[in-house]
Amino acid sequence: MKRIILPLALSLAAPLNAYASLNGCVAEEQTEKRTMFYYANGVGNSFADAVDSMTALESAYKYTLPAEEETYTFGVAYNNTQGLQTDLMQVMVQKMTEYGIDGDPYLMYTLILEDFDESTIEHFFDVLLSDSEIQAMRDAIRETMVDAMRDLVADQNLQTNIYESDLLSGRRVMVVAHSQGNLYSNSIVSAVKERQPERSNSIGYFGVASPAGSVNNYSAYVTVQDTAYVTAEDDRVINPLRDSFTVLPANIDNDPGIFEGRDWMNHGFLQSYFDSELDSRARIDTGVGAMAANLTYPATTAGVGALRASLTWGEQRDVDLHAFEPDGTHVYYRNKQGSDGSLDVDDVTSFGPENYVVPCESINPGEYTIGVNYYAGNAPETASVSLFLGNGQVYGPRETLLENSRGSSGNDSPEIMFTITVADDGNGNAVYTVE
């Protein structure tokens, strides 16, 4: 009778691992079905303001939306209204000079915008404002915001890379867009659907206070009864835009009657649309629920893990992603499987993406370097690399302008985009430092 001592044989055959791998993923989302839920902010929001609204969405939906084995991860897709702050300070200084008020215009703007009471204004400015003075400043602020929105050119931006990476890693992408965020989402979501047609049913957005003329150019969304967007009849930022261009019609009477907690522009996301006292909240809940139910999970072609770098570029033929691992292994199109990670998506027909990923349990201490080489093309090309770490943090996208294609001669000296130093926190978990 043969007795095969397999375990011993296997252990002798297995290569000795020079490192002990660390646990690289401390973020949640270990379920198979994952959805990224982004908030695209409105006009005149600081980054902190946008985060505030995202936090409210997360509180409302994180534990109520998921079905079994589903996880929702929330984030903010931030867009600054460039130039608005300068314009606002100009009008505030004008008004304060007119009324003979000394003091900081940004403080006055904040007190008026957020409807602080007169005694607070008096405390800081030593002046008691009349109702007409307050109204005049409100009007000036509102007009300035409307002008900013009217003049906005909401081009596609780096969020396109992020959403695309999400889809490629098997995640659905849901966006709630407010105010100017609708214009950005229109551009970005359309672009992503164009680049990833097989995944276009995996991304969608719901509009709030939309200045857009259409929702994503998809009539399918608009005809779904009242769930694709909600805009209040008395929204005092959206309504003036109707004089300048075609804006989606208002579709709700959002006046709550005597319990008026809305902001004085009837436009703010939290106070004038998301508040649970308002009828618009039910519309948002329905719209979000419809996306959660109807968006499909895309196939995973790009792995996620402890460390993931995602490269995209434009129309030129080929830009390559390169990764160097702590033990010196060079991972690129000629050597797709490294010691720790692998190049699991390698596009040679333009746009990208290319994806290098180290699985959660394969990350090792030491230095990982991510670079790009312009392999083939006829004109300068911009390469964009995003870095996703197992602690949930996203870096970049970092862009670089590649002047001339170098072919394989550039393989050993790609342009470095990120250097990640991985260390042990003392408990076998990976700690990341990025440069």
Place this chain on the structure above:
Amino acid sequence: MKKHAVLSARRSLIALALASVLTACGGSDDNDVTTTPQPEPQPSNEAPVAEIVAPATLSERDSAVFDGSSSSDTDGSIDSYDWSLDVGDYAGGAITMTRDGATAELFAGEIAESVTVTITLSVTDDDGETTESSVTVTIDEIDAARLPAMPATPDNTVNGEDADDDGVRDDIEIAIYERFPLDTHKREVSRRAASVYQQMLEVGLNGSDIEVTDVAEDVVKMVRCYNLENAFSAEDARKERKLLRALMLNTEERRAAAQAFDQKMSGRVQRSLPVTSNYCRLEQN
């Protein structure tokens, strides 16, 4: 003749006078004089002694026990202890006392300035006699005392002055105290926010994208703190955070730095992050 009678009358008169003088001089009782008996005088009651063992000072947000159990009565016992608190002109309602027989406990909440109070113990002995004793105690306001001095030139640079090196600009630290003199929780959440806004100003103009991302993480946590901590109502949280930001961005240079930060974050994403409660409150040092 008549000479004898006069003399004897005179003698009788003198005798009578003598007798009455003798009697008036306090009368000996060894004659047959009848007197009303007086009662025996009793020994008088010893009054009790009230004694309080107490601290001389305590701080706001603290409490102290006042112990009257060493009070005594030499010729009996203490029947009852009666404590009273006199807070003088203080009208804030944060200084209270509870009583439990021979001890009392003084509770001090948040106060805006130091208060001197008087605590009186009245003890009654088993003969019904009462004695009082009082102590005065100063309750120290400690927060205003720990504030840094207002800088002479708070606005010369984007970063400003932080003499006590706690991550909160000194003029802002003072402004936070002035806004919430009686609420440590609100102050500590505001201080954390101010320290994050401070970092935002520092990296806004010249920070690398890594530094900007690291601060963006802190902004996410800081905003979450306002929701998590319940120091403010949901509506007030947003207003107070924005007011704090406005107080911090009080020069064009600072506004430019904040704008630069926001512009660097534009077009990017930032995920939600968990936060531990001990991050949310930055204590005053």
